[in-house]
Amino acid sequence: MKNLKLLLTVIWIILCIPSLIFSQASRYQYRIATEGSGSKSYIFTDKEKPKLNLCENDICDVSTVNAVLSFLKLPNVSTGVPDRESITGHRWHRGTYYWKDYPLGPLTVERDLCGHGENKYDCILKIRIDKPIKK
Numbered sequence: 720m721k722n723l724k725l726l727l728t729v730i731w732i733i734l735c736i737p738s739l740i741f742s743q744a745s746r747y748q749y750r751i752a753t754e755g756s757g758s759k760s761y762i763f764t765d766k767e768k769p770k771l772n773l774c775e776n777d778i779c780d781v782s783t784v785n786a787v788l789s790f791l792k793l794p795n796v797s798t799g800v801p802d803r804e805s806i807t808g809h810r811w812h813r814g815t816y817y818w819k820d821y822p823l824g825p826l827t828v829e830r831d832l833c834g835h836g837e838n839k840y841d842c843i844l845k846i847r848i849d850k851p852i853k854k
Contacts, residue, residue: 747790757850761791768833768842776802778816784828787843794822824851 748765763769769787772780779799788795796818803812814830831844 747787749791758847760845760847762845763843766833768831768844771828771830771841771843773830773841774799778828784816784843787846791846793846793848796821796826821848823848825849 746765746767747763747769749761749763752760752762754760770783771778772783774780777799778784778801781796781799785795800816800818803815803817806812816828816830818826825848827845827847827849828843829845829847831842832839833842834840
């Protein structure tokens with residue numbers, strides 16, 4: 720009986736500790752696309768995409784965005800932003816979030832709906848950094 724408990728403990732450690740050590744963001748698969756304009760996009764390709772915390776439709780808690788930016792070795796954002804549709808009034812901006820003063824150039828995060836049934840969640844489909852605007 721003691722050996723069985725020890726074995727189960729060892730199995731639990733082997734299975735659970737890596738997920739505690741490595742951040743959730745380290746699991747996501749993505750590809751990088753560079754457009755002719757100089758924009759660089761990070762497109763998440765797995766079925767399970769990074770979670771996006773929203774308040775109503777706005778990003779008010781930047782922790783999930785910053786976890787993904789850190790995973791991509793990009794600078795963090797310091798403030799949340801509203802859904803771009805609420806600013807422009809254009810439906811094609813629904814689900815996009817825009818930081819115009821991002822250090823590497825204007826940053827856009829595109830939202831998607833991931834999961835199935837009761838397990839649906841808001842997720843990050845794509846992160847795009849536009850070429851900095853010359854002043």
